[in-house]
Amino acid sequence: MDDAAAKSTSTPSSAEHLCVLVHGLWGNPEHLKNLSAALRERYAEDKLHIFIPKRNAGSFTYDGIELGGERVAHEIEEHLEELNKNGNNIKKISVIGYSLGGLISRYAIGLLYHRGLFDKIQPINFTTFATPHLGVRTPLLGTHNHVWNVLGARTLSMSGRQLFTIDTFRDTGKPLLAVLADPTSIFIRALAAFKHRSLYANVVNDRTVTYYTAGISQTDPFAKMDDLDINYVKGYEPVIVDGDDPFTIKKRDVAPAFPQRLSQNTRNFFGQIPFAVFLMVFLPIGSTVFLVNSAIQSVRSRQRIKLHEEGKAGVDFGGYRIPLLNKVRGEVEDLFENINNTHEQEYLPNGSETMTSPTQSPKITRTHSMPKTTSPPSDNDSDKDSLAEQKRDKKPEIPTLALTPDQFAMVEALDNVGFQKHPVYIHNVRHSHAAIIRRMNRSAFHEGFIVFRHWLDNFQL
Template identity: 60%
Template sequence: MEDEVTSTASSSANHLAVLIHGLWGNPKHLQYLNSALREKHAEDKLHILVAARNSGSFTYDGIELGGERVTQEIEQTLEDLARKGQIITKISITGYSLGGLVARYAIGLLYHKGWFHKLEPVNFTTFATPHLGVRTPLLGFHNHLWNVLGARTLSMSGTQLFMIDKFRDTGKPLLAVLADPDSTFMKALAKFKHRSLYANVVNDRSAVYYTTGISRTDPYVDLKSLKVNYIKGWEPVIIDDTNPVSPVDHTPIPNFHQRLSGGAKTFFSRIPILLFLIIFIPIGSTLFLLNAAVQSVFSRQRIRLHSEGKAGIDVEEYRLPLMVEMARDVRRTAEGIFENLNNTQSQEYLPSGSEELAQPESPLLSPKRKNTLSMTSLPEEKPLLEADDASSENGEPSATVTQGRQMEFPTLALTPHQFASIQALDDVGWKKYPVWIHQARHSHAAIIVRMNRKSFDEGRLVVKHWLTEFEI
């Protein structure tokens, strides 16, 4: 049945739009998406379902279980509408954050159960969804501490998001199975007429650009040294993914005194972060880990009851064949601690000359694509950056411009499963919309206007763009 925040729709509407929230989320997080969609499309044109059965601490229970819950909710909505004489012939799915992964699992279930013979899949959209998980691209054993510990603080969802799980008897992480070209999930995704994603390029403390934008590189690490190109009419928020950045005028390499001054500025700019780590992290981390332990216990109990068929869902009906809740303020505290800890991590890159490590693992995938971006706006006489000298102020590898007028970016230190997932997801095809939200330091929430804040106004522009792309 439809969520209580939506209105009763007219019997003439034949299109169902499903909105799915993220980790720690609830239907209220999608209130702006819901109201904007309703304002654009009247009740006699569109039914709206804001999924509600996988809310709050239930999101700890994993993508699979969440997908089964949402699929059951969709099916019951379709059946309830049919009993009222309201026949649905089209379906669109929109997922926010973890909800995008839950959506990708749910459409696989719908496809497997034959629903796409009755329904035309139209729009599939994700906002700030970590399609490649949330592990920080890092090299070296000591640098994997956060990737190991972080995965164990969110129960089943954590192990799946950090890709350390083995999904059933596949021996692969669930996210790798979701992106397998031969899987039911990818066949279902390919059925949608339109596939699009919106990805924050800065200040997303929950899911950074490489994973939400499905990319081997991050062109937006050093925005001060680049010119950002926007889609005409959507400046200065939605970036043109076909030509996202251009080099600015060549700047001479700073001398010793300039470097020393820059290093001092960098050190002092990091003092607030250091104070946060020294004072707040020990207290906050203790509370976060205690909450994580309690939630993991509750989550394991729910998963066990679910697997035994005692949670209101017939497991056999929703299980694909393969080739007690904490208070709301505690959840918010846990979310904040996780985001702050995650935000202190910095990504690293594959060593120069070892890009073959980025080759897709599956022999079924097409050959590796070069990490290049068109540079049609670069004049012929523009001086070219030398690869050996190209480094940003913060020491990160930066882009280089080659004689072929292509701008190259260093390859992130991802896992073989992640590289294979990028290739498979790119092969199915997406419209990608990088988003630069300037006014809010919490762009993960701002991108869908999760709360009614003035600083989230740029998110309203993102939603407006989504509505122009949403086909009825």
């Protein structure tokens, strides 16, 4: 971490606003150094204090969202107490979560809300970057998706079970993510208390957190990018997509001739060869490493969870158990992403609109074509037909993903709270999950600077 970022996270300052940054799965505070540096460049130490919790680093993120959230809440309270002892009077708080850190943050703010922190300190900004708000399970239809959902959920200890929504959280009878989005829960109330809520979701090439879950959407309108002309927010081209008018359909006047189709199919075939070689050569070896490491980390995680539950983890977290309703690691991460990236999303069959979320179904589960009229024919009918055809070309029919009932309920509840949703199109790398926050100092990740600038231009001090 650079000197400025390190100083900002450890040295008391006169700032009245505390900004907490929470890293993701397999992560550590170092992953957030560029996000922290961007904040510090925009806001001096007398304007903003930056804090990055440390107790969830590395394999500790296997321990689940609940334990992670309790650790973060406890660290925030400890840090506020330390600042207060040094004469710093914090009056505002913002919380920023990256990847799994967004879910841990949603849990932590619920605890802080219940403990009365927001009665003393005003919550201002809550932002997530590439966070799987709906979990990471692939949609239900299809054998491959079912197998992945079964196996994937059992490779990341408690966090895996919660991310794939196969857990039953305490005595609620619901998965933890469903509890996080329950309209009567402290977690939704905590979210609603923030003055400004926003999220950033990669539209392509996020091998860990696909668009629908990061963007809290029951569709993936960006599934066929080659057919779209993307519209960007002015001044943030070509990265921040206009959420209100994200794209128009490319006009295709004439179908490609047979030689062109053959050439394209040939390129697609040969383009898949490197990945096929990877699957045949490295996947068996990588799978063994992945599964062995997962088994080891799961055992260690269960031991930590047991100590945590018994109050023997060095900190007594009993006060947070409140009523809720009213190098190998890098290789393992890459393998998990590559396997997850091979699964295509499935869709509900026609006529399944009744399963969709009311907050989105009127917009995206019907064909965006001109309605039929009963007016008598006129001389202008041909012009009207032409106009209707043009509008049909611009507005595609977007099928609804085969989400679970719990996921549809999550979409509705989170939409009702309200997020400003910002789709992000990273062009230069096929690892947009890391690029969106410049997790590493790579020149190819420079589009992350545009994401930072847009976020900071909308950050409320």
